[in-house]
Amino acid sequence: MPHPSSFDLFGLAFLLEILFLLVISSGVALMAVRYQRKYLERELVLQKRELAAQKELLAATVQVQEKERRRIGKDLHDEIGALLSTMRLSVHQGTIEEGEQQDELAVKGLIDRMLANVRRISKELLPSTLERFGLEKAIEELCVQEDSSQIPERFFKLTGKPFPIPKQMELSLFRVTQELMANSLAHACANNLWVSLHYGEHAVELTVLDDGNGFELPEVLGIDAGSQAMGLKNLKSRISLLNGTIDFQSQSGEGVRTQIRVPVPNHSQQS
Template sequence: MGSSTIYEKEIVAIILYTSCFFMIMALFLIVFFYFSRKKIIQKEIEKRDLEIFHQKEQLHAVIITQEEERKRIAQDLHDDISSKLNIVSLNSYLLTSPNLSTAEIKEITDNIINLTAKALDNSRKIAHNLLPPVLDKFGLHAGIEELCDEFESSKSVKVFYQNKIEFDQKDRDRDLHIFRILQELMNNSLRHGKASEINIVFDNDNGIKTCFYKDNGIGFNSNDAQNQKGLGMKNINSRISFINGTINLSSKINKGIEVFFTF
């Protein structure tokens, strides 16, 4: 009887110890998974907050760019178009003056015709900058060709453009973003980079459409983050995000600039 009781007590003790062990292990696992899940959730929240912050930065850059563009257009309209139309109005009023000679009437009329033609030409340029007609009518390839011709017409830069892909003209929003990216890059190459040559190549890399851009300008240190925080680069990065692309920029002093982006 004594040995049987001792044996039973040992069995009970083993069961109790085993149960306690599994309970402790279960508690440990619960605590471990709780804190692991909490950490994962925290990481997801941080990632989401970072994405929201990035989106806000992009939106801010776009808004600033739009405001700058509006100011530029308003300035062009005020300084150029409005001033010319004011002179046209004054000349038109002069035509109502009595006793004007034939020569005076001809001079005033010629002034009105000349100023009106200039105002019309400048208004077309402003409209062209907002949305190039050739881009809207004939697509991105034709739009880029015209853009290259416009830059070459300045006689200060030579542009080499090569296209190895087909652009879908149905995706006009994407095409406009790509056009504006190139326009921004080319303006920077000419104004800041003092480049005399620009190369643009569109290609297809395993189903991914790419663009390689290069100039021979004075360049800058692309490893310095401050050099890539200008309004122009913010605008480019925002547009790259809108077309679900990626971008890589590299440059060295006196080595020009190279830009590779996908879309």
């Protein structure tokens, strides 16, 4: 029986090596294809999530704008409009006669009330205190009661040393405070309302607390929860734009505590 030559053995070994390399290459290529496919699928999922988040944020922003327009329109219609209608009716019925001091004082009183409401609405739209004196003074002003008999009684507390923060952050925190206070004043039936603002080392923290009706969070955040859930989502969207966090703590009959934390990196360089 003839023995295989060294050339045949070398050729066989070479072929086996080639086959081995082909198998390894095919395996590597297959793994690369699978990895690339998973990577693309993951990127697609992230893009869809990002697009959905952007749409939700845009919808929330539009809703907030529309809500603000409706609120302004309602204030103008219900308060200014009603006062003007009363004045017009008084003039039309001839109840204001020249020289009658009592009627003159009544008209002046109506005008004063109308001007006060105009100033209030204007201040809510363009918070001049925020522009001139900063967030802490603007929020403190929100807590000032024109009438000591007003319910709920409002309290403001400032801790930490205030430092400059970006204007958009100031405005967003101010608007969120406005909305949280408005919710407590309108719906909570609270006796007391506390607002605290803390300037920390790397963040600004805001807490709004009332002792009103409260609500059950799972119910409010449910699918069919309605406008109240959307309002909370709108607040979350605003704070998320600042890379901050917002936490709601509440139970029925135990009031609502809202805690907000917004990071302010390198604030020492801004001061």
